[in-house]
Amino acid sequence: MTPRPLDPSTPVDKIYTAFAGDNNSTNLSSLCLELLSEQKKTWLQLREGYESLKNVRTREIPCDGFSVRIQHNPGRIRSTMADVAEKAINGRPCFLCLDNLPEAQKGILYRDTYLILCNPAPVFPSHLTISSLNHHPQTIADYIDTLLQLAGNFGDRWTMLYNGPKCGASAPDHLHFQAIPSGQMAIEKECLEEKSLTRITGVGGVYILRARGLGREIIIMEGDDPAYIASVFKEILAAMKKVHHTDGEPMVNIAVFHKEERWRLLVFPRAKHRPDSFFKEGNDRIMVSPAVIEMGGVIVTPVEKDFEGLNASDVEDIYREVSLNTGIMDSILAAMA
Numbered sequence: 001m002t003p004r005p006l007d008p009s010t011p012v013d014k015i016y017t018a019f020a021g022d023n024n025s026t027n028l029s030s031l032c033l034e035l036l037s038e039q040k041k042t043w044l045q046l047r048e049g050y051e052s053l054k055n056v057r058t059r060e061i062p063c064d065g066f067s068v069r070i071q072h073n074p075g076r077i078r079s080t081m082a083d084v085a086e087k088a089i090n091g092r093p094c095f096l097c098l099d100n101l102p103e104a105q106k107g108i109l110y111r112d113t114y115l116i117l118c119n120p121a122p123v124f125p126s127h128l129t130i131s132s133l134n135h136h137p138q139t140i141a142d143y144i145d146t147l148l149q150l151a152g153n154f155g156d157r158w159t160m161l162y163n164g165p166k167c168g169a170s171a172p173d174h175l176h177f178q179a180i181p182s183g184q185m186a187i188e189k190e191c192l193e194e195k196s197l198t199r200i201t202g203v204g205g206v207y208i209l210r211a212r213g214l215g216r217e218i219i220i221m222e223g224d225d226p227a228y229i230a231s232v233f234k235e236i237l238a239a240m241k242k243v244h245h246t247d248g249e250p251m252v253n254i255a256v257f258h259k260e261e262r263w264r265l266l267v268f269p270r271a272k273h274r275p276d277s278f279f280k281e282g283n284d285r286i287m288v289s290p291a292v293i294e295m296g297g298v299i300v301t302p303v304e305k306d307f308e309g310l311n312a313s314d315v316e317d318i319y320r321e322v323s324l325n326t327g328i329m330d331s332i333l334a335a336m337a
Contacts, residue, residue: 011098011099013106014098014101014105014106014107014115015106015107015108015109015115016035016038016039016106016107016108017031017035017108017109018108018109018110018112019031019108019109019110019111019116019153020111020112021110021111021149021153027155028108028110028153028154028155029154029155029157029158031108032108032116032126032128032154032179033126035106035107035108035116035118036118036126036128038106039104039105039106039118042104042106043102043104043105043118043120044104045102045104045120046104046105046118046120049075049119049120049121049122050122052074052075053073053075053122053125056071056072056073057071057072057307058070058071058072059307061299061310061311061312061315062312063215063312063315063316064213064215064312064316065196065213065214065215066186066187066190066213066214066215066297067186067297068186068297068298068299068315069186069297069298069299070299070301070307070310071123071298071299071300071301071307072301072302072304072307073123073300073301073302074302074303074304075121075122075302076121076123076300076302077302077303078121078170079121079170079289080287080288080289080300080302081287081289081302082170082289084165084166084169084170084172084273089172089173090173094135094171094173094174095171096129096131096132096135096171096174096176097135097174098115098133101117102120105117105118105120107131110130110150110153113132113133113134114130114131114132114133114146115130115131115133116128116129116130116131116179117129117130117131119178123180123293123298123300124180124181124184125181126179126180126181127178127179127180128178128179128180129176129177129178129179130150130176130177130178130179131174131175131176132174132175132176134175135173135174136174136175137165137172137173137174137175138163138164138165138169138171138172138173138174138175138176139165139175139249140162140164140237140249140252140254141234141237141249143175144230144233144234145226145227145230146177147160147162147177147254147256148226148229148230148256148263148265149226150177150179150256151226151256151257151258151263152226152258152263154179154258155258156182156258156259156260157181157182158179158180158181158182159179159180159181159182159184159185159188159255159256159257160177160178160179160255160256160257161177161178161179161180161253161254161255161256161292161293162177162178162252162253162254162255162256162292163178163253163291163292164249164250164251164252164253164270165249166249166251166273167251167252167253167270167272167273167290167291167322168253168273168289168290168291168292168294169291178292180293182257184298185255185293185296185297185298186296186297186298187214187218187255187266187295187296187297188255188257188296190211190214190297191211191214191218191220191264191266195213196211196212196213196214197209197210197211197212197220198210198211198212200333203228203232203235204223204225204228204231204232205223205224205225205228206221206222206223206225206228206229206231206232207220207221207222207223208220208221208232208236209221209222210329210333215315215316215319215320215323216268216295216319216320216322216323217268217269217323217324217325217326217329218266218267218268219236219266219267219269219329220264220265220266220267221233221236221263221264221265221267222262222263222264222265223262223263224261224262224263226263229263229265233265233267235336236267236332236336237249237250237252238336239332239333239335239336240252240269240332242335243328243331243332243335250269250270251269251270251271251272251273252267252268252269252270253267253268253270253291253292253295254266254267254268254292255268255292255296266296268292268295268296268323269323269324269328269329269332270322270323270324271321271322271323271324271325271328272321272322273289273290273322274289274290274322275288275290275317275318275321275322276321277314277317277318283305286306286310286314286318287301287302287303287306288300288301288306288310288318290318290319290322295319295323299315
């Protein structure tokens, strides 16, 4: 399935510039930084979002075999608390559809099928959303090739992200990805350490590895051919469906890195969206809603109490609760084999 190309009725006032992906195209990374700079001048909400980011507090928490960075970011409260129940989604206008974008918001038209937008509630110094021009559900099986292509076009200084519709996507009804500067999440370094990796197998030039001792299950695919990586990923997704006995998309978060003509795709298999502590009341409630950024090692806490109080045991418990357990992951890899 491929998103439909740009419709003639698409409002051109939403297009800042275009990236076609051919030899004549300007460097996409440079275009995105230019877009961000211009949008800060013309879009008040975005400018305020980045001003508030200057006051964000962070602290490191060493855990058992890994570390996380806790970020107190009140501007992320809407995303953290987003009601993603079907009734709520159907009852609100889609904020990623072109007709519902803020008047001042513009984007980079990507290959005639996506719009690269600045996120007005940033977690990082540059935070982008890559949104399909057409309104259709968040799903990865048919669009993993696009995610890998984005990683190649954005280049080594960016990381591409995907949240599944049931584990972190605040717009599960509208296909989208994210782009952030590389090096922001602890997992990017930790998954390179040999002590943390077990090689499972090699398929068509793609290495499949499994992270160990990092507090959550992580499957890693690495290779120099994105088409092969996409194929292997689809095999893993099919094995997950088989083990879970479901026809729907298994819960996954994904991060993709591209460096020196090699792609590295990290899959965080999920057991549930939010930990039980998210639904407690009073001081027992911890407003942490893990999506791909949290699974990558940056725990966003919009509430100061949680920023001050979270400790290593809390983080380890959250990861253990929302990540797929080791036994099920063993079954998935066996099903794939």
